[in-house]
Amino acid sequence: MDVVGTIASVVDLSTKLYAYIQNVEDAPKNISRLCTEISTLKGILEDIESRRPSTNDAPTSALDSSLDNASSIVTQLLQQLSKGESSFKRKLRYLKWPFTEKDVAQDTERLSRANQSLMLALIGELQSVPQDLIEIQATSQATLQKVENIEDMILGETVKRETKEQFEARRSIIKFLAPASPDERHREVCHAWRVSDPGAWFLDGAFKTWMEDSDPTSRVMLLCGSSGSGKSTLLSRVVEHQKHKVGADMTAYFYCVYNKVETQEVRNVLGSWAVQLSPPLPKALDGFQEEASKAAPVLIAHLQDLITDLAYASPSVLLVLDALNESNEAGELAANIASIVNRSRNVRLLISSTSEGLLTARGCTCKRIDMIPAQIAQDVEVYVRQKVREHPALEPEDEDKIVEIIVPKSNGMFMWAKYQMEYLSSIPIADQVIEALDDLPSNLDDEYTFRLQRLLQLPKFWQRLVREALVWLSYSLRPLRIDELAEAVAYSFGLKQFGKRSRLPRPMDLLDMCQGLVRLDAVTGIVSLAHSSVVTFLESDTIRSTSATYFAMDEDRDERALLQKCLSYLQMDAFQIGSGCSRHDIRSFFREYPLLHYAGNMWAIHARQFAIAYRLTQSELQLILDLFASQKMESGGHFAFWIRTILPHTPIEIIKRAQPLYYASSYGLAQVVDEMFSRGLVDKTNPEAKWYLDAKSGRYSSTALQVAAYRGQVETVEILLDHGANPHFTDENGNTSIEWASMRGHEEIHRLLLQATRNQEGP
Incomplete structure (x- = not known):
């Protein structure tokens, strides 16, 4: 550059x-x-x-x-x-x-x-x-x-x-x-096909016909196929094709990524599309300046309006979305897609997913294109021939022989072919490459089983660490650096001290032990699973019928382990310093304890997801309340230290007045809030109490009810109102809970607060 x-x-x-x-x-x-x-x-x-x-x-x-x-x-x-x-x-x-x-x-x-x-x-x-x-x-x-x-x-x-x-x-x-950019994922996918031009069967076939049809039966095209079949590759080719085509439709694209929670949110998908469509009408974004200055979450309805308005400025618009099924808000995202198509006659959407149900369930009809093995075989053959030609020992007569074996056996699974060619490319002797063709796994499941079975030959210690690594890479809410991953797998739940002697001396050894199931991005330093199909297999019934069942995963059980480990990590002795941790100190802590940033910023998000989907266990609730209880220490204990990790630049005065009820309400931890009241931990009448119901906290001196109303936490607002929270109190900006709910467009919360006000005022 x-x-x-x-x-x-x-x-x-x-x-x-x-x-x-x-x-x-x-x-x-x-x-x-x-x-x-x-x-x-x-x-x-x-x-x-x-x-x-x-x-x-x-x-x-x-x-x-x-x-x-x-x-x-x-x-x-x-x-x-x-x-x-x-x-x-x-x-x-x-x-x-x-x-x-x-x-x-x-x-x-x-x-x-x-x-x-x-x-x-x-x-x-x-x-x-x-x-x-x-x-x-x-x-x-x-x-x-x-x-x-x-x-x-x-x-x-x-x-x-x-x-x-x-x-x-x-x-x-x-x-x-657009806080989530699609550029990094797009670069990764494009890099995979840099030596070939896959997808001609789609680009010059179904896609071209659909785009040239002035009145298609459906303006939504769904590219449907199993994990590992190459859907992302085809969509990235479409994006690049549109970028370089003279007179192409205005195109905006986005990728939902399994381990990046910010890429799975409806608001971020629509926001990114809107920003990409805005150059012809840059002033269309000006209406969001006030919301941006207040960092208030934009309403999804407003983003739909913006996309519709921007679409009118172009003769035709193509919106591209990869991996709809990877979004944790897939249903809502599908509903928004249907709405955009219904509102804008000049908008078309190209989407990839593992199934059609998410769209059809929301009344969105689509033109379905299946990833048929016979068509994908063309791309696989181009890829295989290129890899053979790169091998220094193989000769022209070897090329057809390898193609004749790899292409039919791939059966439309591009990832399977990629794994085999990586393996064959690692063999330096030509004769041994040809011999190896007789012993290749028959499909992607067999490939993963073979790799995991090899892990069983490792010492028990390494088996445990590799499994931990696979769990973290499958269920972490953001990508992890290698030092974060090494820290996460080495730390054991319940440890109060954790230093050099407890860590892996060479974190890169962990990658070597994972048998190609994970990869390191040399550009970003991020570690990830080799493909999302890895976690699909680890969660499948297939792995449970093999000798590699030790590595089988259960989302509920294993993501809970991440939550518990994060909470345990935050309560180590070194972090009892509380509010004594300055802005400068926290940077040193982040360097010395690589998992600290993730544990501090993500545990509450993990907890909220469990509270919604499965409910937190009593032991998990106790871990959270133990963290909160340390706030009563003079220094604010682990609780104040946690607040410093999520607000590293916040003045010490705000850290000192931080209230557990406020932050539980802010994150929407309704089950935790309810438990605090059930245990009698919150004082409802005495403003001088340590944990007072309407105590002021946060950067704007707000009550728990105000921040819950601000964040749109409906269930939490209901609980707080049931226990007598006052909707009339104002923050330092002079706004009440009712005003925040109104300004932020949280209609249900606004209704609840108005009803509570009427109930308090009486007949």
């Missing part, structure tokens, strides 16, 4: 545009918006330049790709502008303006979309900044000053200042609407 080179190109482009504006009579008037987009690009580059990478940050190909795209557009504009100059460098008054009005409009839109893509890539980084930026800090600062000087000439100081403000406002709205 050459940030300096791109900045230099922006300088050159700005200089040439200024020359044309000043000296060419036929330069179009709408050039000012093009200048604004160039200035916005400068702002983004300035933002990149100003970041200071830490030693833990990994390079990002998503940002590289977005920057390359922007750089390419700038280069093309420069080349076009250069055509207006003679080879003899005639004076400026003889320059010819090389663009038509239509050219300027199109190029402005392209640059606007490139800027939008860059901002999305930046937001998706989660504090990950390219390492090579360290080398460009000094150089880019001087170059950026040149850009600013050119901006002054082109736009003037006032417009320049307004452009900067617009850029910051736009970026904050984009971050608010």
Whole structure:
């Protein structure tokens, strides 16, 4: 990623545009918006330049790709502008303006979309900044000053200042609407087919026919197939095809990922689509500025409205969604898809899933395309031939022999073929490669069984750690780094001390022991299962009938183990420091205890999911209440330390006044709130009590009822009202629970609060 080179190109482009504006009579008037987009690009580059990478940050190909795209557009504009100059460098008054009005409009839109893509890539980084930026800090600062000087000439100081403000406002709205970026997953999937062009049977067949049909029987196409059949690959090919096709439909895409909870939420899917559709109408996002400034969750209905409005600005729109079945809100997401299609006649949706039921159950008819083995075989063959040609020992006559074995046996399972070719590629001797063809597993289940059976040959210690690793990678709510995973598997529930002698000295050994079932992304440093089909097999009945049954998983049992371990980890002796932990100290704790960030930020989300789906056990409730009880210590104990982990930059005064009931209500832990009242832990009458019902807490000095109303926690609000919580109290902003429920669009909560008010006032 050459940030300096791109900045230099922006300088050159700005200089040439200024020359044309000043000296060419036929330069179009709408050039000012093009200048604004160039200035916005400068702002983004300035933002990149100003970041200071830490030693833990990994390079990002998503940002590289977005920057390359922007750089390419700038280069093309420069080349076009250069055509207006003679080879003899005639004076400026003889320059010819090389663009038509239509050219300027199109190029402005392209640059606007490139800027939008860059901002999305930046937001998706989660504090990950390219390492090579360290080398460009000094150089880019001087170059950026040149850009600013050119901006002054082109736009003037006032417009320049307004452009900067617009850029910051736009970026904050984009971050608010689209906190989950699809770029990283898209990069991963595209990387898998970089040496081939799979999916021609789909792109040039069913997809092309459907897109060219002006009145299709259904504007929703469902790509249906089992896990591991290559659905994500096909959808990524569609996205890339649309990106590079002249005159293609406006396209927005998203991937639901099994171990990234933020990618599974309806709000984030719709928000990302909306942001990607916004470049032609950037002002359409302005209506969300107030909500973004308050960090108030946007209403899903408003996102639907926004997508509908943006769709009208384009002749046709294609929305792409991969792995609907991976969303924990799949039913609601399917209902929203049906609604969008019904409201917007020019919108089509391409979706992949393992079944059709999620859509049809919501009244959404779709054109179903099944992943038929005979069609997938074409892609498998291309892939196999490419891998054979890369093998240094194999000869041309070996190619057909390997293809004749691998392709038919794959039976439409691309992942199976991939595993076999990885195995064959690891064999250095040609004759042994051919011999190995006789002993390949017959299907994907057999492949996973074979790998797990090999794990049974390891010492019991390693078997336990590998199983723990598979559990964490299957049920964690966000991706884990290798140091986090190593800490998670080495820590044992109930330990009060955990140091160097208890940890794995070489975390990478864990990956080596996992028999290819997990992989490390060298770019992001994230560990994940090799494919989502791994967890599908681990949860299946099939594994329970094999000798590898030790590794079989049960979502209820094993995710509970994660919750319990997180709560136990947070209550180690080292974390009893409570409110004595400063903002600086917490950074040191995060470095010394790699699992701390996950345990602190995710245990309550795990607990809420269990409270909804299965109910928390008494032992789990006790673990939570033990954590809360430490708040009564002078230092605030483990509870105050936990608050510091989730609010690392919060002033100490807020940490000290933190209330367990407030945070249980904020997270919607209704069962925990109910248990606190059942045990008589909350005082309903004495404002001086340690745990008072209407005690003020949080950053805005709110009551438990106010934060529950703010967050939309219906069941929690009901419990608090039943126990006498006061709906009239105000926070430091002067808002009551009723006002927050109204402002946030929580209609059911608003109704409950109004009814409670009437009941208190009497007849």
